[in-house]
Amino acid sequence: MLTSLKEKIFCAGANIRMLAAASHPWKVNFCKFTNETRNGMEDASANSGQAYLAALNGTASGGGYELALACEHIMLIDDRSSTVALPELPLLGVLPGTGGLTRVVDKRHVRRDLADYFATKSEGVGGQRAAAWKLVDEAVPRPGWDQAVAERAAELASRSGRPAGARGIALTPLAKRRDDDRIGYPHVSAALDRAAGTATITITGPEQEAPPDAVAIHEAGASFWTLAMTRELDDLILDLRSNELEIGTWVIKTAGEAERVLAWDQLLLDQSGDWLANEIVHYLKRTLKRLDVTSRSLIALIEPGSCFAGSLLELALAADRSYMLSGVFEETGAAAARAAVTVGAMNLGPLPMGNGLTRLQTRFLGDDAAQAAAADRAGRPLEAEAAERLGLVTFAPDDIDWDEEVRIAVEERSSFSPDALTGLEANYRFAGPETIETKIFGRLSAWQNWIFNRPNASGPDGALRRFGTGQRAHFDRKRV
Amino acid sequence: MLTSLKEKIFCAGANIRMLAAASHPWKVNFCKFTNETRNGMEDASANSGQAYLAALNGTASGGGYELALACEHIMLIDDRSSTVALPELPLLGVLPGTGGLTRVVDKRHVRRDLADYFATKSEGVGGQRAAAWKLVDEAVPRPGWDQAVAERAAELASRSGRPAGARGIALTPLAKRRDDDRIGYPHVSAALDRAAGTATITITGPEQEAPPDAVAIHEAGASFWTLAMTRELDDLILDLRSNELEIGTWVIKTAGEAERVLAWDQLLLDQSGDWLANEIVHYLKRTLKRLDVTSRSLIALIEPGSCFAGSLLELALAADRSYMLSGVFEETGAAAARAAVTVGAMNLGPLPMGNGLTRLQTRFLGDDAAQAAAADRAGRPLEAEAAERLGLVTFAPDDIDWDEEVRIAVEERSSFSPDALTGLEANYRFAGPETIETKIFGRLSAWQNWIFNRPNASGPDGALRRFGTGQRAHFDRKRV
Numbered sequence: 018m019l020t021s022l023k024e025k026i027f028c029a030g031a032n033i034r035m036l037a038a039a040s041h042p043w044k045v046n047f048c049k050f051t052n053e054t055r056n057g058m059e060d061a062s063a064n065s066g067q068a069y070l071a072a073l074n075g076t077a078s079g080g081g082y083e084l085a086l087a088c089e090h091i092m093l094i095d096d097r098s099s100t101v102a103l104p105e106l107p108l109l110g111v112l113p114g115t116g117g118l119t120r121v122v123d124k125r126h127v128r129r130d131l132a133d134y135f136a137t138k139s140e141g142v143g144g145q146r147a148a149a150w151k152l153v154d155e156a157v158p159r160p161g162w163d164q165a166v167a168e169r170a171a172e173l174a175s176r177s178g179r180p181a182g183a184r185g186i187a188l189t190p191l192a193k194r195r196d197d198d199r200i201g202y203p204h205v206s207a208a209l210d211r212a213a214g215t216a217t218i219t220i221t222g223p224e225q226e227a228p229p230d231a232v233a234i235h236e237a238g239a240s241f242w243t244l245a246m247t248r249e250l251d252d253l254i255l256d257l258r259s260n261e262l263e264i265g266t267w268v269i270k271t272a273g274e275a276e277r278v279l280a281w282d283q284l285l286l287d288q289s290g291d292w293l294a295n296e297i298v299h300y301l302k303r304t305l306k307r308l309d310v311t312s313r314s315l316i317a318l319i320e321p322g323s324c325f326a327g328s329l330l331e332l333a334l335a336a337d338r339s340y341m342l343s344g345v346f347e348e349t350g351a352a353a354a355r356a357a358v359t360v361g362a363m364n365l366g367p368l369p370m371g372n373g374l375t376r377l378q379t380r381f382l383g384d385d386a387a388q389a390a391a392a393d394r395a396g397r398p399l400e401a402e403a404a405e406r407l408g409l410v411t412f413a414p415d416d417i418d419w420d421e422e423v424r425i426a427v428e429e430r431s432s433f434s435p436d437a438l439t440g441l442e443a444n445y446r447f448a449g450p451e452t453i454e455t456k457i458f459g460r461l462s463a464w465q466n467w468i469f470n471r472p473n474a475s476g477p478d479g480a481l482r483r484f485g486t487g488q489r490a491h492f493d494r495k496r497v
Numbered sequence: 498m499l500t501s502l503k504e505k506i507f508c509a510g511a512n513i514r515m516l517a518a519a520s521h522p523w524k525v526n527f528c529k530f531t532n533e534t535r536n537g538m539e540d541a542s543a544n545s546g547q548a549y550l551a552a553l554n555g556t557a558s559g560g561g562y563e564l565a566l567a568c569e570h571i572m573l574i575d576d577r578s579s580t581v582a583l584p585e586l587p588l589l590g591v592l593p594g595t596g597g598l599t600r601v602v603d604k605r606h607v608r609r610d611l612a613d614y615f616a617t618k619s620e621g622v623g624g625q626r627a628a629a630w631k632l633v634d635e636a637v638p639r640p641g642w643d644q645a646v647a648e649r650a651a652e653l654a655s656r657s658g659r660p661a662g663a664r665g666i667a668l669t670p671l672a673k674r675r676d677d678d679r680i681g682y683p684h685v686s687a688a689l690d691r692a693a694g695t696a697t698i699t700i701t702g703p704e705q706e707a708p709p710d711a712v713a714i715h716e717a718g719a720s721f722w723t724l725a726m727t728r729e730l731d732d733l734i735l736d737l738r739s740n741e742l743e744i745g746t747w748v749i750k751t752a753g754e755a756e757r758v759l760a761w762d763q764l765l766l767d768q769s770g771d772w773l774a775n776e777i778v779h780y781l782k783r784t785l786k787r788l789d790v791t792s793r794s795l796i797a798l799i800e801p802g803s804c805f806a807g808s809l810l811e812l813a814l815a816a817d818r819s820y821m822l823s824g825v826f827e828e829t830g831a832a833a834a835r836a837a838v839t840v841g842a843m844n845l846g847p848l849p850m851g852n853g854l855t856r857l858q859t860r861f862l863g864d865d866a867a868q869a870a871a872a873d874r875a876g877r878p879l880e881a882e883a884a885e886r887l888g889l890v891t892f893a894p895d896d897i898d899w900d901e902e903v904r905i906a907v908e909e910r911s912s913f914s915p916d917a918l919t920g921l922e923a924n925y926r927f928a929g930p931e932t933i934e935t936k937i938f939g940r941l942s943a944w945q946n947w948i949f950n951r952p953n954a955s956g957p958d959g960a961l962r963r964f965g966t967g968q969r970a971h972f973d974r975k976r977v
Contacts, residue, residue, distance in 0.1 A: 106921055110914030118921065122928035126863035129925040130818045130891040136921055137909065214974060262975040312976045337613045383606035411610040429617065434590030434960055435976045436951045440944035441586055441598065441616055445609040448602035451931030460940040464920035466977065467947030471916045480914055494694060495742040496792045496915050497946065 055087035066179040072166045078102040086120040095156035102141025110480025114465025116457040186238035202249035214431040215266045222273025222324040227280035231291040251304045266314045266430045275326035282327040282363045302368045310458045312439040327361025334376035341410040343401035357398035371454035535567035544779045546659040552646045558582040566600040575636035582621025590960025594945030596937040666718035682729035694911040695746045702753020702804040707760035711771040731784045746794045746910045755806035762807040762843045782848045790938045792919040807841025814856035821890040823881035837878035851934035
């Protein structure tokens with residue numbers, strides 16, 4: 018489902034998605050990535066001229082209503098039986114944990130005491146009451162339903178600024194090879210070391226000079242470097258997250274020419290009026306956000322031959338720590354090129370985190386001078402000493418210390434509690450202002466993880482285990 | 498400890514608290530209320546002209562460093578051995594869960610990658626490196642230590658606007674009576690029903706007319722109604738939270754004359770330039786915040802004879818739901834006085850929640866018109882229909898439905914998972930903007946609760962159980 022939604026984002030011209038609930042209640046869906054999917058829907062609505070309309074001609078319960086909550090407009094059929102509901106608390110002893118609570122009060126502004134009542138009624142709320150409480154935007158009687166949905170869809174479509182006659186591009190299947198200890202794509206690869214609990218991810222920069230204009234972006238289509246690399250990285254993140262739970266540390270490297278990365282970045286920014294260029298930048302933004310909310314330790318290694326510049330520098334800024342080689346490796350000789358990082362336009366606005374700030378702003382929170390100093394160096398390659406002094410990298414050991422420092426950092430990470438690391442990283446990654454996104458991925462996900470793991474939910478007599486058995490859950494009533 | 502700190506807040510004149518770490522490392526302190534204590538320290542600093550200076554002449558580790566983080570200024574002795582440290586993650590497999598992570602990055606603006614390194618080093622960071630990373634404000638060599646601390650204390654004291662010659666008031670012991678099923682004070686009482694899992698709390702309004710001026714406030718001292726009532730409520734909240742874990746629902750009532758409550762409120766606000774009046778309002782604010790972060794379901798019952806007005810209306814606004822009787826109870830006859838609520842000046846600014854908004858603003862988040870409509874009615878008693886129409890109460894059943902509706906709401910609450918309720922309520926209570934406070938009490942507390950409950954921390958082979966045994970913890974390495 019994630020893939021299909023994602024693919025649709027690239028179909029220009031079709032301005033409306035209609036999500037009609039089946040006439041029987043939707044099953045509650047606890048799948049983790051549906052949360053990011055919904056976030057993607059909202060992000061696409063805000064940035065791509067798309068609009069999502071939820072036309073609920075039956076009860077939308079749990080995950081079904083959560084999907085509706087991610088839409089701009091919710092219509093509910095007013096037939097004395099159809100409702101919207103979040104029955105997780107009364108039925109399962111857990112929370113609607115994929116953003117439902119936050120979207121109810123923070124996005125739709127349902128009054129919190131009414132929201133409280135709503136989340137305790139397994140049968141939900143329907144009709145005009147649902148509309149009066151802002152749970153839905155309108156409750157429409159059956160006789161006029163089809164016409165009302167068509168009208169609303171047409172209204173939303175008419176507001177879209179997307180070009181009507183544009184042609185989409187074909188998203189060809191990824192050229193992916195997955196062996197037991199290696200995952201490879203044309204621009205991205207990962208070497209897995211299960212014993213060490215690490216994946217070493219290498220992203221390769223563009224192999225050609227940047228094309229000249231938007232026409233060339235469309236001609237290249239799915240093979241356009243930024244789009245191709247981002248699709249591969251996105252796929253790798255999901256693959257590792259879903260299939261490699263015990264690989265807790267991702268070591269991130271890049272290889273290629275920094276100037277080319279910056280030139281491809283600049284082309285996209287220069288062509289931001291073009292729908293495809295716009296979509297590619299927002300897709301890159303969403304993929305980097307996916308990295309931010311990934312519960313793995315991220316360590317960037319910045320070595321000679323790397324291209325941490327602009328869009329790819331974001332990988333190092335997203336990492337929990339970065340190590341940059343000062344000087345050269347002895348075996349390459351003193352004349353070899355040195356590692357450098359380059360701040361680019363992509364680091365200064367187009368790729369914000371979920372907290373609404375750039376990764377540079379988050380990094381230098383409360384230190385405007387340091388942030389300005391880094392931004393002032395945009396376009397200039399910075400070697401290790403300068404990068405460390407500017408605060409762009411964590412540590413800059415030289416050849417003598419490099420192997421040992423990196424080895425300790427990576428091995429040590431594998432010795433720590435993975436739960437505590439997940440908590441630590443999530444707290445640190447989102448310093449600064451909070452948004453609906455950070456609330457959902459920070460606080461609500463945390464609550465949900467905690468509640469799922471408590472005996473009251475998942476113990477032998479817990480509500481999740483007992484659901485559907487006809488037996489009531491047995492709760493330890495202590496409040497903690 | 499909480500009590501002693503709290504009591505100190507009322508000692509005018511003494512402007513500096515010095516917290517000197519012992520020369521041996523502080524023990525990590527997981528006690529929950531120390532978190533609120535620290536919050537109280539920061540709140541007091543912001544509002545009472547107090548300043549907290551942490552003078553660390555030894556290692557401050559875990560809870561010791563967390564206490565220092567709550568201060569305005571941290572001095573660390575630079576002696577090549579003293580450090581500050583958050584060793585919870587490497588030593589115990591949990592997080593520094595009482596605000597440490599948030600205060601490091603959001604309050605002190607330690608760069609997040611350096612903060613990451615810091616929280617993985619059980620030995621901590623000391624000397625000039627600690628100062629350069631902003632973990633402390635200054636590292637001072639031993640020869641000049643005493644003098645530097647004295648100077649810094651004098652500087653902080655000179656900035657205080659508190660009156661130098663003011664006399665404090667005596668905080669006399671609370672007149673508390675605690676029976677098995679009843680807790681009583683002069684203005685606050687609680688009837689406990691352990692079988693039902695409920696505490697019915699009644700707060701009584703002032704019995705006299707409001708005194709005329711600030712002199713009268715000082716003369717009344719600890720017996721001044723607002724201060725006395727708040728101290729009793731504060732004590733009751735802590736008592737129930739600490740000792741009655743299975744009493745999950747607090748039913749909140751008031752009794753008295755609304756006009757008097759408003760008059761006492763007004764006196765305090767008129768005298769806000771007086772240090773004691775100022776302290777009392779901030780103490781009431783903190784106590785209401787304590788209610789907000791209490792993991793119990795709060796249901797307000799608004800009946801004839803109640804006085805939910807101004808400061809006491811905050812109790813109903815803090816509740817997860819409120820029920821207000823429409824009309825009169827049949828047994829009292831149609832001529833009896835009806836229940837009313839009254840918005841007052843205390844609801845419009847002086848008592849903000851942790852999110853920085855008033856409870857009215859939080860209630861009407863995103864609906865400025867509804868908020869303005871409620872504020873416009875300030876000073877006028879509102880009966881049930883008006884209060885419900887304005888959105889000030891959740892439901893307004895009449896005598897026929899009252900008993901049944903209230904009974905169902907309360908009984909139903911006891912049937913739900915207490916964990917899920919805690920999560921639900923915490924999410925709903927803090928809609929809107931986030932602050933360091935909401936981060937600490939929302940997200941970080943949630944993470945910490947989750948991590949403590951995971952087998953990796955508290956299972957038979959978990960880090961918390963194994964700590965000090967000489968055996969290493971065994972971790973399930975899956976990241977979730």
